[in-house]
Amino acid sequence: MATELFDRQxxxxxxxxxxILVYIELSSNRHxxxxxxxxxxxxxxxxxxxxxxxxxxxxxxxxxxxxxxxxAEELSELVQDHExxxxxxxxxxxxxxxRNLEKSLQCxxxxxxxxxxxxxxxRARSFEGKLQVELAQLRHLSTRLVRxxxxxxxxxxGIGLRGPGETQLETDRRLIGQRIKYLNKRLEKxxxxxxxxRKSRTKNDLPMIALAGYxxxxxxxxxxxxxxxxxxxxxxxxxxxxSTIRRVILPASGEAVIADTVGFIQDLPHDLVAAFKSTLExxxxxxxxxxxxxxxxxxxxxxxxxxxxxxxxxxADKIPSIIVMNKIDAVESCAxxxxxxxxxxxxxxxxxxxxxxxxxxxxxxxxxxxxxMMTRASIQLEVQSAYIRSEIYNVGFIHEEKMNEFGQxxxxxxxxxHYLKRLLDKQGVSLLWEQKTPQSQLT
Numbered sequence: 001m002a003t004e005l006f007d008r009q010x011x012x013x014x015x016x017x018x019x020i021l022v023y024i025e026l027s028s029n030r031h032x033x034x035x036x037x038x039x040x041x042x043x044x045x046x047x048x049x050x051x052x053x054x055x056x057x058x059x060x061x062x063x064x065x066x067x068x069x070x071x072a073e074e075l076s077e078l079v080q081d082h083e084x085x086x087x088x089x090x091x092x093x094x095x096x097x098x099r100n101l102e103k104s105l106q107c108x109x110x111x112x113x114x115x116x117x118x119x120x121x122x123r124a125r126s127f128e129g130k131l132q133v134e135l136a137q138l139r140h141l142s143t144r145l146v147r148x149x150x151x152x153x154x155x156x157x158g159i160g161l162r163g164p165g166e167t168q169l170e171t172d173r174r175l176i177g178q179r180i181k182y183l184n185k186r187l188e189k190x191x192x193x194x195x196x197x198r199k200s201r202t203k204n205d206l207p208m209i210a211l212a213g214y215x216x217x218x219x220x221x222x223x224x225x226x227x228x229x230x231x232x233x234x235x236x237x238x239x240x241x242x243s244t245i246r247r248v249i250l251p252a253s254g255e256a257v258i259a260d261t262v263g264f265i266q267d268l269p270h271d272l273v274a275a276f277k278s279t280l281e282x283x284x285x286x287x288x289x290x291x292x293x294x295x296x297x298x299x300x301x302x303x304x305x306x307x308x309x310x311x312x313x314x315x316a317d318k319i320p321s322i323i324v325m326n327k328i329d330a331v332e333s334c335a336x337x338x339x340x341x342x343x344x345x346x347x348x349x350x351x352x353x354x355x356x357x358x359x360x361x362x363x364x365x366x367x368x369x370x371x372x373m374m375t376r377a378s379i380q381l382e383v384q385s386a387y388i389r390s391e392i393y394n395v396g397f398i399h400e401e402k403m404n405e406f407g408q409x410x411x412x413x414x415x416x417x418h419y420l421k422r423l424l425d426k427q428g429v430s431l432l433w434e435q436k437t438p439q440s441q442l443t
Contacts, residue, residue: 019084019085020051020052023056035266038266046122048086076105087101088112120136131186207373214294218292222290226258254418255422261283283319294327295328322346324362325349336361337358346369374417385429388423388429392415398411
């Protein structure tokens with residue numbers, strides 16, 4: 001007699017559920033060296049009670065169960081012995097594999113993609129973030145509406161309801177399709193608002209700096225250091241999810257916009273990349289990309305490659321970038337410094353966003369990378385506007401200064417064109433001459 005399908009009664013994982021993790025290494029796939037530890041961190045971030053972690057090596061995936069029949073029987077015994085509520089697999093499972101495993105193990109089965117979606121649903125705080133996560137969850141769920149839940153096999157019927165009708169499966173699929181259309185329309189409106197903001201920044205020649213990097217590399221901490229904001233930051237995966245944009249005054253550059261986006265991870269689910277397209281476009285539309293890396297992470301080379309893969313997916317690989325080697329306070333004998341390429345361009349900055357050590361070097365590197373948006377000019381400050389001189393010292397290069405016989409300050413400065421416009425709007429500031437700053441003068 002065939003075993004009944006496991007009747008799934010909930011879609012999301014719950015806090016404290018007794019869980020077994022199954023990490024599978026396929027010889028045909030590339031894995032980061034600490035993939036098992038990262039998988040466990042993901043489960044811990046979701047509040048699960050991890051009872052055991054199994055590592056399985058396979059040369060190929062079984063079409064029915066992904067793992068072999070013998071390993072499935074061994075796993076089933078563990079589930080029964082430890083009264084397991086949930087089993088999570090590291091690779092992405094097909095809908096049929098997920099159903100077959102639930103039938104075999106008699107408990108809820110989920111893959112890594114479903115786990116990441118669950119974590120995102122916990123972290124989303126903004127209206128846009130919640131819409132994006134729900135859209136990704138529904139797209140993922142829509143592929144799994146095939147005999148995965150026993151109640152979906154029942155046909156509507158009864159007096160007055162017999163006839164063509166529709167199965168519960170078809171009803172759910174139709175309702176999910178309607179919800180996806182609704183969410184897409186709402187996100188289109190949000191995207192239009194974002195586009196208006198981008199056009200406004202472009203019109204004002206306002207530099208855009210985007211932070212990108214592997215999750216838990218310290219992006220939010222660096223964002224807070226640069227903007228003096230109070231964005232939530234914690235030492236865990238996906239501590240912050242919602243993108244944040246702030247206007248700031250940067251030393252040696254002037255006014256700019258800094259965007260902190262969602263952290264990346266190995267094999268980021270395609271549904272998430274699609275749902276967060278408008279958010280990730282902040283990265284692809286930026287003038288400079290800061291790729292934040294955990295310098296204390298022994299596996300950061302693998303993670304750099306993973307982030308660069310996603311940057312290519314969102315067409316942001318042509319943007320000038322600076323690798324920010326963060327957390328040097330956790331690395332022995334590592335001092336702040338700037339690394340340059342053969343052409344004299346800043347390509348890497350070593351700093352600690354937590355202590356602030358080396359952040360001044362990042363300002364120098366940004367000023368160089370933003371040189372195309374900067375201008376060299378000579379301005380005159382009236383006596384009553386001399387206080388502006390101290391402000392310019394904080395945000396731009398002053399190449400030469402002198403005071404004429406009338407007590408007016410004559411300053412030769414290097415600032416962004418947007419900041420120069422702001423200066424000229426102030427009372428008592430006049431322009432004597434302006435020229436675009438050659439790259440060679442900043443290196």
